[in-house]
Amino acid sequence: MKNINFYKKILLAIEKTWQQFVTYLIRASELQVWQELDRKGRVFSWHAYDPMTGRSASFGSEEEMRMWIEQCYYRS
Structure with missing residues (x-):
């Protein structure tokens, strides 16, 4: 037993x-997304990296980053 x-x-x-x-x-x-913050804790840039394709990009706003993701992955 x-x-x-x-x-x-x-x-x-x-x-x-x-x-x-x-x-x-x-x-x-998986697609990796992160923010960079200034000393006061405010977001000053957004970054994305796709380890499957090696593509990466940096943006000034979350909206720009979301548009890039949509263009790369959701539009044919």
Whole structure:
């Protein structure tokens, strides 16, 4: 009975590790977007990077960044 519980624990640990690995791979390929802030905490620029294509861009506003994303990924 102890061996069965031991093997169940090992299988659960392997499954959890696999799920974390797959999650990491998925996140690593997602579009990354971030803001740059000035000393007072105000946003002064927006950035986007697509690890799948290597494309990156910087913008002065969130609206400009959203337009770029829409043009790149949602319009045919």
